[in-house]
Amino acid sequence: MVRFSILLALLLFTTVAHAELEVQVEPRNDAARKNIEAFIGPVTATSREAMWRLARSSREQALSALQALGYYHARVRPRVTGEDTDPVLLLEVTLGEPVRLDNVTLEVSGAGQDADYFNFPLSRHMMPGAQLHHGHYEDTKSLLQNQALQHGYFSAEFLENRLLIDVEDNLADIILRYDTGERYSLGEVSFSETPFDADLLQRMVPFRYGVPYEADLIAEFNRELLSSGYFEAVQVTAPADLAVDGIIPVQAQLKARKPHSLGFGGGFSTDVGPRVKADWTQHWLNSRGHSRGAELEVSAPRQKITSWYQIPLTPPQSSHLRFFSGWQREDIDDTESQSMVIGGLLQRRLENGWNRSIGLRLEQERYSLGDDSGRSTLLIPSLGFQRTVSDNSMDPSRGYSLMMDLQGAKAGILSDIDFLRLNLAAKGLYTLWDNHRFLTRAQVGGIASDGFSSVPPSLRFFAGGDQSVRGYDYRTLAPTDDTGERIGGRYLLATSGEYQYEFRPKWRAAVFIDHGNAVDSWKGPMKTSTGVGIRWVSPVGPIRLDLARSMSDPDEGFRIHFSMGAEL
Structure with missing residues (x-):
């Protein structure tokens, strides 16, 4: 040997x-x-x-x-x-006959010997009878060392690592004995100088003192600090060579972003035509991390201005209380409305990945709906949940998004009517063999109210448009009044199935079928449309161009839809 x-x-x-x-x-x-x-x-x-x-x-x-x-x-x-x-x-x-493995010994001792990440099964290339391959032997050694570094066993070492080869008998033995040592823990977090209170910064730390070291915790902390919106540069480190009695100090080097930003943008879709947008944000206005902003959006059918003030909670990067106010005017097809709103929203990202929002707003709306007009005042509590999981935020290849929004009002409590409104939406995307993409979406909604005729148009359901049944123009699917003007429905169903083929990088051809309608009864007629489209993943996001036609109403002719934005 x-x-x-x-x-x-x-x-x-x-x-x-x-x-x-x-x-x-x-x-x-x-x-x-x-x-x-x-x-x-x-x-x-x-x-x-x-x-x-x-x-x-x-x-x-x-x-x-x-x-x-x-x-x-x-x-x-x-x-x-x-x-x-x-x-x-x-x-x-x-070549001749290869050397094959005879005995393979892999033993792990120390504090981590029972941990799942050290008790991995040997690959078939490391089993007795397998052909000797020095690369697989080195890979197994590297895997043990990488697991130790990933999970905080910084004093881990090989007690024995030997590859013994008997050339005459064409046999080899592998002996790997690895001692993990003790597992290190994360200690106090220190921050570089910033304009923010120490309390605010400490509330951003996603782990407690003394938690066992995980490289993923450091990476998560880095991401969370960046996502807070307070910093333009973040570097979080936990140097093992600074550990004292197995406790590693965590260091966060931060560079605060400029407090003010002003943005201008524009876009076009067949639903609302050209639109321009301007927004101003003060990302932090005091050491406690409060922020505020305003936004203006103008298009032919809709004009809107809003302002907000936000207070960070715990943790600040994913939980906050936002107060808002706004004014909006809409003139879409047979509906005209003007509304003012003031309220508050408590938003929090839960441990299971869902974003929860609890809101309360006072809304006053004046409207003209078909041959009817009115004015409503509503105090509306709301509850919402939303979650998006994808492998890429701009152009995902797979993932899903789910949304639930529940809101209502009680007559006599600063409200003219009783109502309860539920809106559910889901999207799913899956890609096969790199260039075959399948996209589905569904939206279901309903309103329960004894005084539906007094429900303002902003709460009623309409269908049609580039995000609904594409064989019809924006918000042209809805119940009508005696004069034939659309007044919105009590219920909504909108579903879609789409296949995309990527015929060249960033370019995709699509075929789709949509089905749904806004109705006053679930027995109401549903509409179906089908069409083809082209997709381009531009540097500013996906751009979609669709040509659709109704199968339910062939006289409607063809509809062209143009839109931008992520598919999930």
Whole structure:
């Protein structure tokens, strides 16, 4: 038995072919050929004689590359072919029988010996009878070390790591004995100088003092600080070499963002036409992290201005209390309305990943709805839940989003009517074989009220448009009054199925079918439309162009829809 070790660099496989080197392996083995080519690298010579001088070292390198894959009885015969001014080194390789594993010992001791992340099953390449492969041996060692670093076992070490090879019997033994040592913990968090109170910063820490070290906790803390909106640069570290009695101090280097930002934007969709938008935000106005802002949006059918003031809670990066006020005017098809609102919203991201919002707003609306007009005053408590899971925020390949919104009012409590309104929505996206995408969405809503005729248009349901049944224009699907003007429905159903094919990077063709309507009774007629579209993932987000036609009402003709925004 002899001890053998070899550089892992031998196992750097590559598909690059070297014109000056040819490798022929018998029996054919692409892995062996590629490993030889990768280890030897380019071979160049100005003459056949010069190439022969390189042949011996190339042969030795080839043998080492083969041994890394378990072939200790391989034969390599070098030859030089080609013209004298353009020689080629040919290596004729006969593999022979490989060395196979006989005994494999993997033992973990120390504080982490019972932890799941150290008790991983050995791969089939590390089982008795498998062909020896130095890369798999090194991979197992690296996995143990990486798990130790990931979970805070910074004093972990190998008590024994040996690869014993009996070349004569073509057998090898692997012995890995690893001691994890004690697990380190996270200690006090210190912050660099910032304009913020120490209390506010400490409330952003997502872990308690003394929690066992996890690299993911440090990464999460870094992300949470960035998502708070207070900082333009964040670097969180936990240097193990500063640990005292197994407790690692955590250091957060922060650079506060500029307090004010002003933004301007615009867009176009077939639902509302061209629109412009301006917003101002003061991201922090005192050391306690309070913020405020205002927003103006103008389009032909809708004009809106809002303002808000926000107080961070605990944790500040995902929980806050926002007070808001706003004015809005709409003139869409058969509906005109003007409303003012003031209220508050308590928003929190729950531990299960859902975003919860609890709100209370006082809303006054004057409206003209068909041949009717009115004025409503409502004090509306609300409860909402929302969650989006995806692999990319701008252009996901898979994921889903779920939303629930429940709101209502009680007549006599600063409200003219009783009502309860529920709105549910879901979207799902899945991609097969990289370029086949399937997108589905569904929305269901309903209003319970004894005085539905007095429910303002902002709370009623309408269907049609680029986010609804695309064979119809925006908000043109709804019950009508005696004059034929649309007045909104008590219930809503809108579903869609879409297939997209990516025919070139960032460009996709789509076919879809939509089904739904806004109705006063679930027995009301549903509408179906179908169409085709094109999708472009632009630098500013996905852009969609659709051509749709109603199957329920062929006389409606074709509808073109243009929109922007993420699909989830």
